[in-house]
Amino acid sequence: MSRETTPREDLLRGVWRENPVLVQMLGLCPSLAVTNSVANSLAMGLATFFVLVGSSLLVSSLRKLVPHEVRISTSILVIATFVTVADMALEALVPEIHKALGAFIALIVVNCIILGRQEAFASRRPVGRSLLDAAGTGAGFLVALVLIGGVREVVGSGSFLGVPLFGEHYQPWVVMILPPGGFLTLGFLLISLAALARRRERLAAEARRRATRGELATEGA
Amino acid sequence: MGDLVWILLSAMVVNNFTLAMFLGLCPFMGVSGRVETALRMGLANIFVLLMTSLCAWTLETFVLVRFPFLRIIAFIVVIASLVQIVEMAIKKLSPTLFRQLGIYLPLITTNCAILGLALFQTSRGYSLVQGLFFALGAGLGLTLALVLMASIREELELHDPPAVARGMGLVLVVAGSLSMAFMGFAGMGSGA
Numbered sequence: 113m114s115r116e117t118t119p120r121e122d123l124l125r126g127v128w129r130e131n132p133v134l135v136q137m138l139g140l141c142p143s144l145a146v147t148n149s150v151a152n153s154l155a156m157g158l159a160t161f162f163v164l165v166g167s168s169l170l171v172s173s174l175r176k177l178v179p180h181e182v183r184i185s186t187s188i189l190v191i192a193t194f195v196t197v198a199d200m201a202l203e204a205l206v207p208e209i210h211k212a213l214g215a216f217i218a219l220i221v222v223n224c225i226i227l228g229r230q231e232a233f234a235s236r237r238p239v240g241r242s243l244l245d246a247a248g249t250g251a252g253f254l255v256a257l258v259l260i261g262g263v264r265e266v267v268g269s270g271s272f273l274g275v276p277l278f279g280e281h282y283q284p285w286v287v288m289i290l291p292p293g294g295f296l297t298l299g300f301l302l303i304s305l306a307a308l309a310r311r312r313e314r315l316a317a318e319a320r321r322r323a324t325r326g327e328l329a330t331e332g333a
Numbered sequence: 334m335g336d337l338v339w340i341l342l343s344a345m346v347v348n349n350f351t352l353a354m355f356l357g358l359c360p361f362m363g364v365s366g367r368v369e370t371a372l373r374m375g376l377a378n379i380f381v382l383l384m385t386s387l388c389a390w391t392l393e394t395f396v397l398v399r400f401p402f403l404r405i406i407a408f409i410v411v412i413a414s415l416v417q418i419v420e421m422a423i424k425k426l427s428p429t430l431f432r433q434l435g436i437y438l439p440l441i442t443t444n445c446a447i448l449g450l451a452l453f454q455t456s457r458g459y460s461l462v463q464g465l466f467f468a469l470g471a472g473l474g475l476t477l478a479l480v481l482m483a484s485i486r487e488e489l490e491l492h493d494p495p496a497v498a499r500g501m502g503l504v505l506v507v508a509g510s511l512s513m514a515f516m517g518f519a520g521m522g523s524g525a
Contacts, residue, residue, distance in 0.1 A: 137501055140362065141445045145355035188413065192406040199405070215452045218405050222445040224359065290519075291353045292512040299505030306497040 122241050126249030132225045133256035133298075134305060139225040143257055144294035146216050150273045153261030155209045157254030159198045159217060161247075164226050166194040168234040168246035175235050187230040188221070195220045225253060263297050264288045337466045340459075344470030347521050350446050351478040352512040357446030361479060362504060364437060371483035374437045375476025379469065381441050382450055384415055386468035389451035390461050408451045416441050446475060481511060 117125075132138045139160075146156045167190050178186045199217045202210040210217065220226070229249050234242040265271060268288030270278045287293050350356045357378070364374045388411050397404055420438050424431045431438075441447060450471055454464045485507055494503050 137362070140358040141355050144358065185413070188409055189406065192409050196402060196405050200402070215449055215456065218452050219356075219445045219449055221405055221409050222448050287513065287516075290516060291355065292509045292516060294355065295505050295509030295512055299502050299509055302500075302502035302505065303498050306500075306502060310497060 119241060119244055123244040123248040126245065126252040127255060128252065131252040131256055132228075132249055133253060133260075134302065136225075138228060139223045139253060140298075142216055142219065142223060143253070143260060144291075144298060146213050147257055147261035147264055147294060147297075148268065148289040149265045150258060150261045151209065152212055153257040154254075155202065155206065156213060156216065157250075157257040159202060159213075160220055160223060160226070160253055161250035163191060163194040163198055163220050164229060164250040164253075165243060165246045166197075167191045167226060167230060168242045169239065170194075171230045172234040172237060172239045172242035178235075183235050184227075184231065187227060187235065191226055191230070192221050225249060260294070260297050260301065263301070264293050268293055337463065340463055341466045341470035341473075344467050345474040345477065346515065347518045349474045349478055349515050349518075350449070350471045351475055352508070352515045353519075354449070356449040357444050357475055360437070360440065360444060361475075361482060361508070362501070363440075365479055365482040365504075366486055368480060368483045368487060370437075371479040372476065373433055375472070375479045377437055378441060378444070378446070378475050379472030381416060381419060381447060382468040382472040382475075383465060384419065385412055385447050385451055386454060386464045387461070388412075388415060389454060390459075390464050393455050404452075404455070408448055412447050412451070446471065478511070482508065485511070 126132065130136060133140070133143045142156055142160070147153045167187065170190050171187055174186070174190075175183075195218060198220065199210075202213070202217060229246055233245045237245070262272065265273075266277060267285050268290075270276060270282040270284045285293075288297065344350065348354055351358065351361050360374055360378070365371050389408060392407060392411060393404075397407060400407075416439065420431075423438070450468055454467055459467055482504075486504065489503070489507070498506075
């Protein structure tokens with residue numbers, strides 16, 4: 113991307129059009145491992161959001177002080193520091209969720225989305241833009257996690273955020289909250305998104321064809 | 334002895350790192366196109382996992398007991414340097430192997446299975462020998478999942494899936510079915 117981007121683009125790009133999980137297929141491990149309920153997805157998404165924004169802030173403010181050769185190691189150390197903070201904060205504030213997420217909080221360090229944003233954006237852009245970019249990407253990750261977690265919890269336990277939806281006769285698809293459900297949910301989500309994109313393309317092509325035909329008709333008349 | 338065999342089997346099939354715990358998905362999705370590369374990636378992983386287990390245990394026992402809040406930072410730094418050292422050693426000792434492993438070796442640093450192994454080993458309080466068996470089991474499990482996935486994907490290339498399902502969507506659904514097959518092992522040994 114050599115073209116200059118506007119601040120608005122920096123913020124919005126990561127949320128949907130270049131969504132880290134659904135489009136770029138990054139950070140798959142956490143987005144499948146902890147999304148068996150909406151609450152866990154939210155906690156994981158918010159923790160990652162915090163680490164991403166914090167690291168981007170620090171990495172981009174230090175970008176002129178850090179020699180180019182050691183920028184990746186520096187980024188990793190910064191990320192690891194913020195992950196330690198997030199780990200301790202979650203343990204103190206919401207111990208049940210911290211227990212449910214287990215080692216995956218610590219594993220935010222190796223989430224490639226975060227290192228990717230530091231390397232591609234924060235280590236070479238001013239602080240403000242980097243913060244926007246990090247917030248957008250973090251929000252995109254949160255959206256994807258809640259989407260996957262929502263599908264899995266509604267289908268797999270018949271509830272949303274712990275509130276039962278279907279009454280007591282609903283037979284939950286237990287497989288959806290077990291590990292295979294993670295793969296299947298993301299797989300079918302990607303397939304549905306691809307189907308939607310194709311449909312939109314077809315409709316657009318049809319509209320274009322109709323427009324040209326209309327022009328020809330007016331010219332003929 | 335039975336205990337050690339159980340740790341190995343549990344990490345390999347019952348709680349397979351990739352298919353049941355979602356660790357190491359990047360190589361699982363990225364290099365599972367060909368059986369041969371999948372096997373090589375698996376072997377490189379086994380090696381790094383064993384070395385990590387050894388280093389993590391030493392670090393935890395002698396240093397981190399006093400500074401538990403430094404655990405995440407210390408582990409990631411050790412893993413990154415370890416991969417670098419292994420890379421240099423292999424380059425010196427066996428240039429052929431080095432060429433064959435290629436880009437996969439440095440990629441192992443960001444493989445969450447490695448950091449995951451170090452963290453799980455610590456939180457479960459494994460001894461040195463138990464940790465090594467755990468690492469071996471995890472590595473064999475990763476290799477098994479990679480090779481299975483690669484064989485399926487080689488077959489898939491001969492077929493003609495619907496256009497919307499081409500690419501990652503189909504791979505994920507296949508991984509889901511594979512993971513379902515591994516669920517058959519779930520609960521094994523919990524009564525023992």
